[in-house]
Amino acid sequence: MPCVDCAADIQTRDGEVCETCAPLNHSRCVGCGELYRDGSDCDRCTTCDRCDATVRESETVETTRGSTICALCRQHWYWQCGQCDGWNRDGADCGNGCCDPDVCDCGECRRDELGGLVHDYYYKPPPVFHGTGPLFLGPEIEIETPDCSERECAEIAYSHLADLGYLKLDSSIGNGFEIVTHPMSYEWAMANFPWQMLTRLRESGCEATENTGIHVHLSRAGFDSPCHIYRWMKFIYRNEPQVKAVARRSSDEWAAFTDDDRKAVKDYAKGARGGRHRAINTNNHDTFELRVFASSLDPREVKAALGFAAAPVEYTRNLTVHTIANGGWTWPAFTGWLAEQPAYQPLTQQLEELQCVC
Structure with a gap:
């Protein structure tokens, strides 16, 4: 031919x-x-409207609201209506009008019950940046609320957050919601985050269960270059046991460390996308999502989580080839550097408490 x-x-x-x-x-x-x-x-192929992945068109579905969704997103983030068989976002009502307000527990109906205080999962207002960069952090703190107290707890969180953040539903949480803030520099967060909100919620019976976590978004613009991203990711993946100890959990379901991701670090640093439920979610356009942390309503543990989100980025910012060749990616090298950084005192204190593990 x-x-x-x-x-x-x-x-x-x-x-x-x-x-x-x-x-x-x-x-x-x-x-x-x-x-x-x-x-x-x-x-033969099309783009998933949710994750932007290029997939075979034959493997996609169209939702009731007209979005094209790949099989992986459909599995994790969508539900199929039992009356019309249409596909809908988790937490949202059926776009074909099949919901019965008297018995439905979808996000639209739950949000009405919560007085509009809690938005659906896909709510994402324009970001408002607080502090001075280049690195900004956006934590998402998932919590469970007592039965029949979800609205009361939402009111507590809403009153403390004010304009700093908002509340969202998440299908992985039974009774409860996630607390999301606008992007903050680490220093600004330590000084201005409403830490008393966490204490109030805990006193009201809210819990951080094994089904909840803390996800911290890190601004891609906070990294100097693809080489900096590579050094940071390599540090995280090369120190998996210590990272899990600091994060206070190991979750192959929600924050997996995989051999494929370790091998793909160079591609991720150049902009490639990977799986969502990974230790580092690379699917977002403007951020990396560090998903490793167990949830908490203890201000000390949340401060340490934000510290560990920020500190390795700064540690790897100026790592040289010579330093790396002489153990720069090792955990002792990092903790030695950290001991000379008073800004990360909450993280340093947690590491001292975990000394037998780390």
Whole structure:
């Protein structure tokens, strides 16, 4: 078969383009692996509206609100209506109007019961930055509330947060919500986060259970370069036991450390996307999401979590090849540096308490 580009009567690549012409004017689809001509799109694949992954169109569904969703997102973040079989976001009512307000427990109906204090999972207002960068942190603290007290607890959290953040529903939480803040620098958060809110919620019966966690978003703009991102990710993945000890949990379901992710660090540093439920979620356009932490309503533990979100970024910012070759990625090297950084005292104190583990 002749090459469609140069007409050479030789063995063609994918039955269309010869080995010489293919790299010059074709790209390989990351969804199906087939070649397509530059300037056009693969006619077999499409983009997931939720995670932006390129996937085979035959493996997607369209939601009741018109979004195209891949199989992985459908599995983790959507539900299928028993009346019309339509697919909907977790926590949202059926877009085809099948919900019965008297018996439905979807996010739309729950939000009405909570007086509008708690938004659905996909609520994301424009960010308001607090403090001075370059690194900004955006914590999400998941909590369980006592039966019949969800609205009372939401009122407590809402009154303390004011304009700093908001509350959202999450399908992984039974009775409860997650507390989300706008981006903060570490120093600003230590001085201005409403720490008393955590104490008040705990006194009201709220809990941090094994089903809840703390996820901290770190601004991609807070890193100097792809090399800096690479050094930071390598440090996190090379010190898995110590990171899990500091995080106070190990979760293959929600914050997995995998061999595939360790091998893909260089690609992630250059902008590639990976799985969502990983120790470091790389799927967000503007942030990395560090998902490793157990939830807590103890201000000391939350301060230590924010400290560990920020400190390794600063530690790896100026690591040289020489320093790395002489143990710069090791845990003792990091803790030695940390001991000379008074700003991270809450983290240092927690490490002293965990000395037998770390």
